Amino acid sequence: MPDNCIRRKGTFTLRIDVHSHVWLREHLSSAFIRDMGRAYGGGLPPERLVHVPPEAHLRAMEAVERCVVFGLRSRRLGLAVPNSFVAEYAAAHSDRVVGFACVDPNEEDAPGQLDEAVAMGLRGLKLAPIYQYFHPHAPEAGRIYRRAAAHGLPVLWHQGTTFTETGPLEVANPLLLERVALEFPELTQIIAHLGHPWHAETIVLIRKHPRLFADISALHYRPWQFYNMLVLAQEYGVVDRLLLGSDFPFTTPADTIAALVHVNDLIEGTALPRVRPDTVAGIIERNAAAALADILGR
Ligand SMILES: [Zn+2]
Numbered sequence: 437m438p439d440n441c442i443r444r445k446g447t448f449t450l451r452i453d454v455h456s457h458v459w460l461r462e463h464l465s466s467a468f469i470r471d472m473g474r475a476y477g478g479g480l481p482p483e484r485l486v487h488v489p490p491e492a493h494l495r496a497m498e499a500v501e502r503c504v505v506f507g508l509r510s511r512r513l514g515l516a517v518p519n520s521f522v523a524e525y526a527a528a529h530s531d532r533v534v535g536f537a538c539v540d541p542n543e544e545d546a547p548g549q550l551d552e553a554v555a556m557g558l559r560g561l562k563l564a565p566i567y568q569y570f571h572p573h574a575p576e577a578g579r580i581y582r583r584a585a586a587h588g589l590p591v592l593w594h595q596g597t598t599f600t601e602t603g604p605l606e607v608a609n610p611l612l613l614e615r616v617a618l619e620f621p622e623l624t625q626i627i628a629h630l631g632h633p634w635h636a637e638t639i640v641l642i643r644k645h646p647r648l649f650a651d652i653s654a655l656h657y658r659p660w661q662f663y664n665m666l667v668l669a670q671e672y673g674v675v676d677r678l679l680l681g682s683d684f685p686f687t688t689p690a691d692t693i694a695a696l697v698h699v700n701d702l703i704e705g706t707a708l709p710r711v712r713p714d715t716v717a718g719i720i721e722r723n724a725a726a727a728l729a730d731i732l733g734r
Contacts, residue, residue, distance in 0.1 A: 465514025
C-alpha cells in the first residue's frame with residue numbers, strides 16, 4: 437500500500453487519475469494536430485491541447501493525490517513524446533506523479549526502449565493499436581507484452597475508437613485483448629475510456645479476467661453513454677474494476693469527478709436505474725489504488 441494513503445472507514449483511499457498526458461508541440465506531427473482540430477470543430481485545435489507542458493499538467497492534477505502520466509509514440513502518425521521527457525517530470529514530482537512509458541511495437545528496438553524507460557524510473561506501459569497501427573495479436577506486439585510482464589509493468593491500452601482519419605478501427609476492439617489476458621494472466625491491463633464505443637465488450641471482458649480494469653476517462657461529455665456504461669457495469673457487478681481517469685488535456689480530473697458526482701442529474705424525475713453512491717465513491721477514491729497497489733509503493 438502506498439505510504440501517504442488515507443484510511444477512511446477501514447479502507448485505503450487515494451484519489452488517482454490513472455490516465456493523463458504531457459507533450460510539447462514539437463512532439464506532435466502536423467497531420468495529428470490537423471486531425472485533432474477536425475475532431476474539435478474544425479480549424480486548429482486549442483493551444484491547451486497541443487502544448488501540454490508539465491507545469492500545466494501539475495496544476496490540473498491538484499484535484500487528485502496521485503496521477504499516472506504518459507506521452508504517445510507512433511512512427512506512423514509522427515508522434516514522438518520522448519520517454520525521457522515523461523521520466524524527468526515524474527522524477528521531479530515522485531510524491532505525486534507516476535510516469536508510464538510508451539513504445540511503438542512496430543519499431544525494431546521497442547523492447548530495448550522499454551528496458552531503457554524502466555531504467556529511467558517509468559512504471560507502466562501505454563499501448564494504442566489504433567494510433568500505432570498494430571494488431572494486438574501480432575508477434576511484434578507479443579514481445580512487448582512479454583517484456584512488460586517480466587518488468588511487472590501494468591499496461592494501459594487505448595483500445596477503442598479515436599478521431600484520427602486513418603487509424604484502423606479493425607485493431608481497436610477491446611475483445612482483441614482477451615488473448616493477451618489469457619496468455620499473460622498476471623499482467624495488469626487497463627482499457628482506457630471503457631473501450632468506447634464498445635463498453636459492453638469491455639465490461640464482459642473485465643468480468644472474465646481478474647487483472648483487467650477499465651478507466652472512465654474522456655467519456656463524461658457524452659452523458660447518455662457515460663450513464664449507461666456505469667449502469668451496465670453495476671448490472672454485471674464489475675464497478676470495483678472501474679478506475680478514475682481524465683485523459684488530460686482533453687478533460688480534467690476536477691471535471692471528471694464533478695461529472696461522476698452528478699451523473700444521475702440526467703435521469704432526475706424518471707424511473708430509470710441510478711448509479712449508486714458506492715459506485716461513484718469507489719471510482720473516485722478506492723479502485724485505482726487497489727489496481728495499482730504493486731507499483732505505487734515503488
Ligand atoms: Zn489518452
